[in-house]
Amino acid sequence: MSKLPKLVEGVPSNLTENFEVMELLGEGHFAKVKKARHKASGKYVAIKFIDKRQIISDEHQLASLFSEINIMKSLKHPHIIRLLDVYETDDKLCLITELATGGELFDKIVDRGSYSERDASLLMLSLFNALRYLHSKNIAHRDLKPENILYESDAPTAAVKISDFGLSKVVDKKKMMQTCCGTPGYVAPEVLSYAGYGPEVDMWSMGVLLYVLLCGFPPFYDENDAALFAQIQSGKFEFTSPYWDTISTEAKDLISKLLVVDPKKRLTAEQAVSHPWFSVALPTHKLDAAHQKLTEARSKRRFKAAGMAVMIGSSLRPKKQ
Structure with a gap:
């Protein structure tokens, strides 16, 4: 299988070195959200794993994803979920966000x-x-x-x-x-x-x-x-x-x-x-x-x-x- 191209330049790829990935919190058409623990700080976060294979050929999905990332990067408010970091592995784009554990x-x-x-x-x-x-x-x-x-x-x-x-x-x-x-x-x-x-x-x-x-x-x-x-x-x-x-x-x-x-x-x-x-x-x-x-x-x-x-x-x- 051919290697998938990189979607976001300049972001780290060593996700599992820094985070312990835990249980599944939810999933959608091309993404899964899992709980994770930052190894250095012990802080719990949510990670949205986006399957690159599902979106790589869909220009509208890609545009929407890049828009979501850019918008979330710009937001810092006590009543809005924060995007903390972005990682990219060979087959996944990983959005690290605040973990909200209190439910909908x-x-x-x-x-x-x-x-x-x-x-x-x-x-x-x-x-x-x-x-x-x-x-x-x-x-x-x-x-x-x-x-x-x-x-x-x-x-x-x-x-x-x-x-x-x-x-x-x-x-x-x-x-x-x-x-x-x-x-x-x-x-x-x-x-x-x-x-x-x-x-x-x-x-x-x-x-x-x-x-x-x-x-x-x-x-x-x-x-x-x-x-x-x-x-x-x-x-x-x-x-x-x-x-x-x-x-x-x-x-x-x-x-x-x-x-x-x-x-x-x-x-x-x-x-x-x-x-x-x-x-x-x-x-x-x-x-x-x-x-x-x-x-x-x-x-x-x-x-x-x-x-x-x-x-x-x-x-x-x-x-x-």
Whole structure:
């Protein structure tokens, strides 16, 4: 078998000299993520092993990978998973990142047993601050969803971290993004219209996330993707009784200003962190109904979804970036 060409110049190849590779944490189409221990410091990390054979002949996959690496190299924020180093072996590209051991957002909430609106507010403020940082650097994440928000550890006060920058992109202010990507339930309406879009798509996703967090089910839902997309593009949703009866007016106001079809009228991350929901006294009673709904959803894996680029029908085929 011919030797594979080097993809990244100037990076080390002696991975196993420096790291003890441990158990599998997850895997995708052409990559596996494993836990590892840095031998010199004893620090635990995550390593994403990307199979070079699977991507070497796909120029779009390569471009996406290089974009992910360059973007992650530029990021340093307490609520964003950090890229610590890059190694390359004969057949693998290895991304060394922070290890988040606390699990995915909704899994952690379900396991914790209960949470209040105040708890939700503190969580969302961390995420909006991370987005404010990303957008200030002209970076759009483009796939914000519960699976891509991780807890740093199992500690009750553990920080949340935005992860998975595989679909992220540096925004060209002179040229709008066109690629139809993301996850169906969290994708913004302008992504579906092929009219071009900007980083505002992340704010729509945050609106969906906040809605689900407070009531336990999404604002837009249908088993049929075409019907779901039609709902999203209409922008019509309700604060269904009795689930929303005890939720604050400030929370509903924030959601209503995020789930706005016109991206120019949608709140920015800068505006969101200053919203009254983050400064007023909020209810501290437990959101038991929302917790029950999330528990049911996890058992059905209702919110688990692959990237929309591989899920959408032929009528909404992804375009090039």
